[in-house]
Amino acid sequence: MTSFFDPAIFANTPTINVQDNRGLTIREINVHRASASGDTDIRITRHQYDTHGHLSQSIDPRLYAAMQTDSSVKPNFTWHYDLTGNLLRTESVDAGQTVRLNDIEGRPILTKTATGIIQTRQYEASSLPGRLLSISEQEAWETTPHVTELLIWARNTPEEKNRNLAGQCVNHYDSAGLIRLESRSLTGTVLSQTRQLLADDQEANWINDNEAANQSRLDKQTYTTQSTFDTTGALLTQTDAKGNIQRLAYNVAGQLKGSKLTVQGQSEQIIVKSLTYSAAGQKLQEEHGNGVITEYTYEPETQHLISITMRRTSDTRLLQDLRYEYDPVGNVINTRNSTEATRFWRNQKVVPKNTYTYDSLYQLTEATGREMTNIVRQNHQLPSPVLPTDNNTYTKYIRTYTYDRGGNLTQIQHNSSAIKGSYTKRITVSNRSNRAVPSELTDNPMQVDTLFDAGGNQNTLTPGYHLDWNTRGQLQQVTLAAQRNSINHNKEWYHYGSDGTRLLKVNEQLTQYSIQQQRVIYLPQLELRTTQNDQNITENLQVITIGEAGRAQVRVLHWEKPPTDIKNNQVRYSYDNFTGSSQLELDDKGRITSQEEYYPFGGTSLWATKDQIEANYKFIRYSGKERDATGLYYYGYRYYQPWVGRWLSADPAGTTDGVNLYRMVRNNPVTLHDPDGLTPEQWHTREAFKQLPFSEHSLGTRDELAPKISGTNSLWYEAYHGQTKEREALGLFNELPFTEPKVAAAEEINLHGITTENVTVYRVEVAQQSEKFLYTAITDTGGVKIAVPNRSNEHGDREDYLSKTMPAEARKGGGWYQFAKNYIAANKGKSSGNLAFYNFGNPRRALQFYEQKTENPKEKFPFVIKSFDIPSAVFKAIAEDATLEKDYKKFPTAPMNVDVAAFNQLGLQPHHVDLLVGSIVPKSGRVYSENEHWQLMDKSSQVTSRSLIRRRQ
Structure with missing residues (x-):
């Protein structure tokens, strides 16, 4: 075929990011040229930040030019935050103004949309798990709100336990009718669910604590x-x-x-x-x-x-x-x-x-x-x-x-x-x-x-x-x-x-x-x-x-x-x-x-x-x-x-x-x-296939490609089996601006302050002492999903690779933890392959880890994560003990900062980490830089923290 590609169009048209002294991107410069003989047009997208480093304003080149002659023109986006850094108000010239308020637990409790709709959420009392009970909405002309979603949770009866429903939302009345969870497997997958639609095409208006009235609003036909x-x-x-x-x-x-x-x-x-x-x-x-x-x-x-x-x-x-x-x-x-x-x-x-x-x-x-x-x-x-x-x-x-x-x-x-x-x-x-x-x-x-x-x-x-x-x-x-x-x-x-x-x-x-x-x-x-x-x-x-x-x-x-x-x-x-x-x-x-x-x-x-x-x-x-x-x-x-x-x-x-x-x-x-x-x-x-969509009740967002966390399977394998891309499965690792093989490229630097000085990536060949450290760290932590083999490697298919490398005792039931221990022990001082390691440790061990050196004195050792953002919807779902089968990072809820050195202050437990990894706000991760790692010394060794390691070829 004859090519219509003309490289002259793209000559001398780089993408340039300009950063302030905090490492925050304040300008994104693009050079536009429509034809090889055409003129170039410099297009600058401008960003502003508040004193805490939160992105507060963005404006594209078209509206910026209009603003120079018309002061009534507004930026594309303006963001306002509360004192804790949670997003409070968003002003968009396209989508209007939205206000979101969280309760003291960080859960969304009130939202006012650009069209004047007030949405409120009701949760269980503090003495209970704090799960979502209902969502109400009120239009500007209405005097009282109407309940558009009503969630009824299992009461842990013997029948419900026999169907693995304990602690689950069994009846979810939503804007279309009712979805009833009938049974789940031991690993949390949905085995049976039933949908009923509203009768006579009416709008949802549910009544709390009145099951009979709610059932009367439904069509008699059920779909299981x-x-x-x-x-x-x-x-x-x-x-x-x-x-x-x-x-x-x-x-x-x-x-x-x-x-x-x-x-x-x-x-x-x-x-x-x-x-x-x-x-x-x-x-x-x-x-x-x-x-x-x-x-x-x-x-x-x-x-x-x-x-x-x-x-x-x-x-x-x-x-x-x-x-x-x-x-x-x-x-x-x-x-x-x-x-x-x-x-x-x-x-x-x-x-x-x-x-x-x-x-x-x-x-x-x-x-x-x-x-x-x-x-x-x-x-x-x-x-x-x-x-x-x-x-x-x-x-x-x-x-x-x-x-x-x-x-x-x-x-x-x-x-x-x-x-x-x-x-x-x-x-x-x-x-x-x-x-x-x-x-x-x-x-x-x-x-x-x-x-x-x-x-x-x-x-x-x-x-x-x-x-x-x-x-x-x-x-x-x-x-x-x-x-x-x-x-x-x-x-x-x-x-x-x-x-x-x-x-x-x-x-x-x-x-x-x-x-x-x-x-x-x-x-x-x-x-x-x-x-x-x-x-x-x-x-x-x-x-x-x-x-x-x-x-x-x-x-x-x-x-x-x-x-x-x-x-x-x-x-x-x-x-x-x-x-x-x-x-x-x-x-x-x-x-x-x-x-x-x-x-x-x-x-x-x-x-x-x-x-x-x-x-x-x-x-x-x-x-x-x-x-x-x-x-x-x-x-x-x-x-x-x-x-x-x-x-x-x-x-x-x-x-x-x-x-x-x-x-x-x-x-x-x-x-x-x-x-x-x-x-x-x-x-x-994209992946060739997607697993058949058959999700549990939703709490407001949907993504069929989100990884499913269950059992002792590795996070990566769960994601791969559902045909989720590796970048989704490895979560936070891919939310940092890496490029191959071991440097962060300037054009990948994001808006949250991560720079090449903060992030370093090291080669597959690591020093023997680093292997020893990893082995010790894994042993001390009890091993929470620590080793994840990449599907693309010299060993061929994943199952064949595991059968050749996983020790027999691990294959018989030792699981990923035992496999990781044996794998590392057998490869001390050698290449570890393309692996990602997860570790729950403490600040003292994180400091020890940070101070490790590779055999190359010019090469820094990997980073230690300081904090990252998650959508508040994720925290809400964890607080409600919900199974995260959704990709909450696509849902426009306010970001919530998680300090890994004070992990349990949010009420999160070690087993919650897998739920968070797939929901990191893109490129929100922050790491300890050279002049910050001393802060690890001030953290109590009794406070749970997390260090994350990423290896790349």
Whole structure:
């Protein structure tokens, strides 16, 4: 493929961080250049700190320039803290002002949102564990609050103990209904849980200490999901609410090797027949139950995915041959599907490939590809598919993208040879925030903010479509504005669970004589879709979603009353492209059902199907997400508008992706992917599979990839088995600004004051005395999950590695502690491999540890952690004795500082450390520097502390 990468664009465009005398980053300088011949633009993001070193203000270059001529322009973010350093008030030009108050225990007790909603939390009395009991909300017009969440905890009865429910929340009434925990395993995994929805689509308003009244508000229909796990916590079977059973199998390394499905009343069928992996854990080949084999090829030097081929075994036909090319930093610059023919239309050669060009900030500036000639200007409506799939007319298109200095997409220029194929989409950005709307709504920047509520939620989708939001900033209803005041009108509305997951979608359309209603109930691995005219149900469809199906998203369509115009129990394999978008659909025989291609920021450029009825049942499209009738894509925490390349609301995770809370994947939708609407990640570096989502009741946040802490398994293994990335599993180690092999790079220095003088990293080769120290420390502490082997090492697969290195007595039950002791004892003075050590000691031992020296006198020994921040939600969950199966660092609660030398002053115990490691606020760790380590002498040796060691090659 021909490369469109021009290195001249990126020449002399470094990223520079400027620090004050405290080591705090006060300027982030980026150099922007859009083309090789273009001028450079210096863009500076400015930060301010209070006297205690807390970040108090951030402003991007666009708003800073506006502030010079208009004093009423405010910074992007302003933060205020209480006397203990806890975040008290956040002021955002995008998301508005939020106030959070904690009680004396550091638990969140009152929150006032930008829209005026007051949320209060009630906890158990101090004589009890202090667990959360209820959450109440009060809107500005209400005189009294209403209870939106009510938690009922097990009373430790014999029956509850028999089901391992002692100390657990067994009934959680939330904004969508009730989730009941039926049973748990000894290791804490959920074996059975039941969901009930609110009756008559009413809003939640629970009553304390009145179970009968609360039960009367619920629909009588219950939905129970059951699971079984092996001894390592790996999911073996899952039975959904309709009795459909999914069964999984793993290889000796804990990787998925096959899956099967049994539809209620039907025979078992194979979904994934086989999977093979490389030594690095990457997929090499997979074979599905439809007889299609997919093979993957990776670039040896970078491990970038460079090809995906799909072949049908019945006739060896090549169905797909995707090729990828990258620039030096990993941005995709070329893709091509070699199975597609080159076509000609109006003297134009249309090649089945896409090219991408970026500016010096890696924002996509130009994209080329192909589209159907019958596609008109992109909007919120889906174009009609072309029939049949192998006889379509295509043309080339070129799209150019323009951004402002704050990272807002302001213009999409589309050029095509098709009739009416060229147009320009303009987006109007507010002159005092990052809020923006299509120019059809307004072309006046001063009016943009009036189209949003105070919390940064967009109120108008397109001309004529009004948006309503609930008290938690979730999209509640989309209404045709012309009929808003009518009792019956065209609308689509939604209900969500306490974890933010959408549980119910209802679309209502007025017809001449009736109201047609389409309902979707979302359950674990199951969607219940019904269609009715008034009270007459015309369709009752179960969509079984396969949780583990390799590259494909597999969905089985099962009608309770078989239809006449489409096959019942239809298995649809949806194969994605590089960005996870559903590109090719195959049936259970490997035959092509539909084909779809997309513009970079979303929107269909090509859609061909063999049958219009089949096309009506394609629900998953761009980025692997569901497209609603409104044209919006539901990501989990937010909704996305593909026709303008922006989120519909401000990022609930705050500044995890910068100070612009509406920007989509840093304006690089070809290389980056956002799994849930919070933070982008590189699609091709993500883990191949995720464990089936089956979490316990939620306390306000969700992350299926969070590591599960249980039993004597190592934290890393638990995380790996759930397909969590190593950086999530190793927690705090990766929240410090390390680079390979042993120095901290300037551009990685964070906003919390860690500098290269504070942090040092040493090589795998350590001195003999350091090994001896580690052995002594581990022996003294009783060994709390101390050694964690990396999965990528010279020994090959993890299980094989353990079988060769773990002593027999450890394998028989000694566990990780015994293994670590024996491993270190057997390797004194030698390389210890890529290991991470955890240690509970005391300040005196931490000081001894800090003073150890390596054989190289110029090389400092590793650091000792001084303190770090955790979201207060984590502390709250620990105080409530909850199992942390969530990634609380993505939840926008106030950070709470933890001093490791005074660990037990917060009431935390040694076994709580594993719960904290995965929830460290990114880059909040502080270490003892050379002029601070003397402070360890002042700490009482009776106070529990923690020293952490990180080894890197």
